Amino acid sequence: MSIFTVLLPDIGEGVVEGEVIKWLKNVGDALAQDEPVVQIMTDKATVELPAVKPGKLAKQHIAEGKIAEKDKPLYDIELAAGVSAPQDSHGHKEAPKQEAQVSEKPQATKATASAPVLSATGKALATPATRKLARDLGIDINQVPGTGKGGRVTKEDLEGFLSGESDSAPVSSEARSGNLPAVTMSKTPVFVYEGDERIPLRGLRKVIAERLVESKTIVPHFAYFEEVDMTELKKLRNELKPLAEEAGAKLTYLPFFMKALTLAIKKFPIINSSIDLGTNEIVVHKKIHIGMATATKDGLIVPVIRDADQKSLIQLANDSQGIAQKTRDGKASSDELKGSTISITNIGSIGGLGATPIINYPEACILGMYKIQDRPVVRDGQIVIRSMMNISFCFDHRIVDGANGAEFCNYFIGLLNNPGRLILGS
Amino acid sequence: MKINTVVIGGGPGGYVAAIRLAQLGIEALVIEKENLGGVCLNVGCIPSKAVIHAAKSFYKAKNEFGNMGIKISDPQLDFPAMISWKDKITQKLSSGIGGLLKGNRVSVLKGTASFVSKNQIEVLETSGTKTTVDFENCIIATGSSPIALPAFPVDQAKIVDSTGALALKKLPASMIVVGGGYIGLELGMAYAKLGTKITVVEFADSVLSAFDKDIVQVIEKKIKKLSIDVLTGTKAQSFKDSGSQVTLVCETPAGVREVTADHLFISIGRKPNTGGMNLEKLGVELDKQGFIKVNEMLQTSVSGIFAIGDVAGQPMLAHKASKEGEIAAEVIAGHKSVMDVRQIPAVVFTDPEVGQAGLSEKEAKAKGLNITVSRFPYAAIGRALTTDETDGFVKFISDATTREVLGITIVGANASDLISEACLAIEMGAFVEDIALTVHPHPTFGEILMEAAKGNLGEAIHMLNPKH
Numbered sequence: 001m002s003i004f005t006v007l008l009p010d011i012g013e014g015v016v017e018g019e020v021i022k023w024l025k026n027v028g029d030a031l032a033q034d035e036p037v038v039q040i041m042t043d044k045a046t047v048e049l050p051a052v053k054p055g056k057l058a059k060q061h062i063a064e065g066k067i068a069e070k071d072k073p074l075y076d077i078e079l080a081a082g083v084s085a086p087q088d089s090h091g092h093k094e095a096p097k098q099e100a101q102v103s104e105k106p107q108a109t110k111a112t113a114s115a116p117v118l119s120a121t122g123k124a125l126a127t128p129a130t131r132k133l134a135r136d137l138g139i140d141i142n143q144v145p146g147t148g149k150g151g152r153v154t155k156e157d158l159e160g161f162l163s164g165e166s167d168s169a170p171v172s173s174e175a176r177s178g179n180l181p182a183v184t185m186s187k188t189p190v191f192v193y194e195g196d197e198r199i200p201l202r203g204l205r206k207v208i209a210e211r212l213v214e215s216k217t218i219v220p221h222f223a224y225f226e227e228v229d230m231t232e233l234k235k236l237r238n239e240l241k242p243l244a245e246e247a248g249a250k251l252t253y254l255p256f257f258m259k260a261l262t263l264a265i266k267k268f269p270i271i272n273s274s275i276d277l278g279t280n281e282i283v284v285h286k287k288i289h290i291g292m293a294t295a296t297k298d299g300l301i302v303p304v305i306r307d308a309d310q311k312s313l314i315q316l317a318n319d320s321q322g323i324a325q326k327t328r329d330g331k332a333s334s335d336e337l338k339g340s341t342i343s344i345t346n347i348g349s350i351g352g353l354g355a356t357p358i359i360n361y362p363e364a365c366i367l368g369m370y371k372i373q374d375r376p377v378v379r380d381g382q383i384v385i386r387s388m389m390n391i392s393f394c395f396d397h398r399i400v401d402g403a404n405g406a407e408f409c410n411y412f413i414g415l416l417n418n419p420g421r422l423i424l425g426s
Numbered sequence: 427m428k429i430n431t432v433v434i435g436g437g438p439g440g441y442v443a444a445i446r447l448a449q450l451g452i453e454a455l456v457i458e459k460e461n462l463g464g465v466c467l468n469v470g471c472i473p474s475k476a477v478i479h480a481a482k483s484f485y486k487a488k489n490e491f492g493n494m495g496i497k498i499s500d501p502q503l504d505f506p507a508m509i510s511w512k513d514k515i516t517q518k519l520s521s522g523i524g525g526l527l528k529g530n531r532v533s534v535l536k537g538t539a540s541f542v543s544k545n546q547i548e549v550l551e552t553s554g555t556k557t558t559v560d561f562e563n564c565i566i567a568t569g570s571s572p573i574a575l576p577a578f579p580v581d582q583a584k585i586v587d588s589t590g591a592l593a594l595k596k597l598p599a600s601m602i603v604v605g606g607g608y609i610g611l612e613l614g615m616a617y618a619k620l621g622t623k624i625t626v627v628e629f630a631d632s633v634l635s636a637f638d639k640d641i642v643q644v645i646e647k648k649i650k651k652l653s654i655d656v657l658t659g660t661k662a663q664s665f666k667d668s669g670s671q672v673t674l675v676c677e678t679p680a681g682v683r684e685v686t687a688d689h690l691f692i693s694i695g696r697k698p699n700t701g702g703m704n705l706e707k708l709g710v711e712l713d714k715q716g717f718i719k720v721n722e723m724l725q726t727s728v729s730g731i732f733a734i735g736d737v738a739g740q741p742m743l744a745h746k747a748s749k750e751g752e753i754a755a756e757v758i759a760g761h762k763s764v765m766d767v768r769q770i771p772a773v774v775f776t777d778p779e780v781g782q783a784g785l786s787e788k789e790a791k792a793k794g795l796n797i798t799v800s801r802f803p804y805a806a807i808g809r810a811l812t813t814d815e816t817d818g819f820v821k822f823i824s825d826a827t828t829r830e831v832l833g834i835t836i837v838g839a840n841a842s843d844l845i846s847e848a849c850l851a852i853e854m855g856a857f858v859e860d861i862a863l864t865v866h867p868h869p870t871f872g873e874i875l876m877e878a879a880k881g882n883l884g885e886a887i888h889m890l891n892p893k894h
Contacts, residue, residue: 123768
């Protein structure tokens with residue numbers, strides 16, 4: 001009976017790892033060809049991976065809640081009699097041997113450090129406390145070159161390993177964040193009271209937590225508030241609504257705001273950018289892909305409207321509703337959930353007069369839309385009632401200064417106050 | 427009742443897991459059908475050590491004090507008093523665990539548990555009431571029981587297991603021990619010291635066959651001194667009632683033989699307690715030996731269900747159960763804990779004692795490792811002479827190339843305490859020099875490990891080092 005090791009396949013462009021959310025089959029269960037074996041969550045999409053060959057699930061290499069890496073063993077199939085191992089990149093006939101792994105290890109940068117030294121028992125030389133630290137940091141200690149006596153791995157070696165060469169190192173996602181400071185959750189102890197409920201921080205919730213900590217840790221946010229006079233836009237929308245309906249679209253205010261955002265970006269391109277810390281450059285994006293914060297039953301997900309500047313109001317209306325529904329249904333693909341260059345969060349339908357949203361890192365700007373209210377305002381020395389909406393922008397202050405942000409915002413609300421300009425395109 | 431984590435079994439695995447859970451802020455309930463502390467505390471480690479210590483003291487007073495010039499005329503044994511002294515110890519410890527659990531706000535339910543689903547358990551309480559408990563996680567820590575031989579039904583009167591052997595009403599004149607493993611030998615030697623005529627029947631060709639031969643030889647010498655008969659390569663076949671006694675029929679290499687004694691003590695090993703919990707219904711998988719299959723996080727094949735200790739595999743030792751209990755609790759609390767220990771020590775309270783950490787010589791050789799083996803005798807240590815405990819030696823095994831400490835076995839007085847230094851060394855990934863270069867206090871038994879480490883480097887002071 002031969003054992004076939006299935007590696008985590010390519011499940012989306014640029015996807016290098018995913019969290020094992022749930023094993024749908026237990027060890028020993030029979031697997032039919034193409035029967036779902038495991039749920040993997042990558043970025044923000046969850047996919048079910050089918051069995052590549054029939055047989056029996058012999059081993060789960062990654063526990064639920066742990067990170068599976070692309071091209072690394074995910075599970076073993078004990079192949080059914082007469083079934084041969086596939087010869088593609090989705091699996092190895094045999095699990096890689098220890099030597100093979102060692103030979104692939106990254107070359108250490110420190111002169112004193114060399115190949116990891118393993119004990120005769122096949123494990124790294126390290127004290128129990130160091131081994132625990134490695135687990136907490138998500139490091140496979142057997143891959144760490146030790147600088148201590150006889151190749152012993154020290155706590156300092158672990159820290160060096162994390163900060164030095166995390167690109168090629170076998171570090172789990174918690175520890176991996178390029179050359180950025182490692183993202184860690186607060187270490188302040190939690191107060192525990194009788195009756196407290198404990199919910200494991202995993203899956204989408206964990207991703208949200210990590211992403212937002214990353215953004216808030218790295219990006220110096222500044223928030224900027226304005227109000228939009230919606231009166232004219234309301235009229236325009238009411239006029240266009242039946243026409244849009246004839247064309248099969250439900251026209252909300254969101255497409256107008258998207259349109260305005262794309263036009264404002266054309267005028268102020270720097271708003272649609274990111275900082276590449278690897279090269280120390282500001283990357284100004286020519287593509288305008290708008291992320292749209294969407295509430296789902298599991299938590300916040302941000303699907304993407306691609307090339308928003310190339311789309312008509314009707315297209316934007318259709319696309320945003322379509323992708324939002326798909327996201328809420330858990331059917332959006334991993335590719336549909338990433339790659340945005342700027343984001344919008346619209347909680348106006350629920351309520352609220354203002355908020356300071358967190359930037360969808362590594363973007364440089366997020367727009368917050370709030371509730372529309374009839375409010376007394378002064379126009380030509382008279383108090384009149386107008387439909388007003390507060391908006392806020394949060395910018396990455398490393399890229400956008402206060403004055404740039406204000407000018408961008410002025411232009412943006414100008415377009416919405418006089419929505420005819422949206423049609424004019426300037 | 428609704429609780430985060432249910433722990434089935436209040437032994438050294440279960441109660442430790444519950445306390446660790448409580449420390450981590452997780453509400454836990456322990457279900458125990460007998461006494462807190464499990465086999466270890468009530469009918470295993472603790473009571474047997476009390477009897478062994480008492481027997482050793484009695485034997486020394488009677489046979490060895492004279493060596494030091496102390497003359498006691500005919501010391502007497504009050505066997506029932508000895509047993510009740512032992513019982514007081516276990517009661518004290520058991521109520522101590524009750525206090526610890528209470529202090530940590532862990533609830534305890536007395537009764538037997540049976541799974542209804544992977545999130546619900548039914549407890550038939552000792553009082554007769556049935557209680558249903560809903561839970562998110564469960565730790566199975568039900569331990570193990572002595573293996574029964576169908577031909578020798580245990581009645582705890584004439585035919586006893588380890589539980590019965592520790593609760594005899596009067597000192598037996600004679601006893602046959604079936605099984606020459608550590609449990610049989612520990613108690614067999616203790617009873618021999620108290621004056622019982624012991625016969626050991628062992629199927630393998632040596633007692634304590636798991637240990638290296640040179641280690642076992644030291645104990646065999648003492649077995650002989652205690653006039654214990656050991657029948658190796660012998661199979662216990664049947665028994666006959668001989669009035670107030672019992673006669674064992676066994677097949678020795680020299681033919682069938684009959685041995686008569688007051689008691690037959692069956693100690694052929696232990697088996698995991700997996701029955702009666704409705705585990706089949708949950709689909710919890712067992713391995714070929716009947717242990718619950720667990721991964722390094724002590725998770726079973728059913729999510730949310732953990733297993734620790736004897737029920738989750740070898741070695742069936744209390745300290746392994748406790749460690750696993752802590753890890754299971756930490757995994758439940760979301761910590762990145764795994765069972766990654768480098769050694770689980772084994773100690774045997776024979777005379778002399780045995781302590782082993784890491785690899786034995788035969789295990790290291792079976793792995794094909796290139797090792798340096800050295801021995802250092804107790805007789806070369808001052809403290810051993812001053813306590814009249816000169817039998818035994820330390821065997822030191824290191825990696826011949828790197829000098830990493832791979833295994834240490836001690837046979838000799840206080841081996842059970844001395845082995846802890848070896849445990850720390852192996853867990854820390856120590857080299858032989860780390861022990862050899864550490865100043866050990868004189869005059870103590872502890873020096874023997876330092877000397878043995880030096881000997882492993884060919885630099886022992888109080889021994890002539892073999893020429894290479």
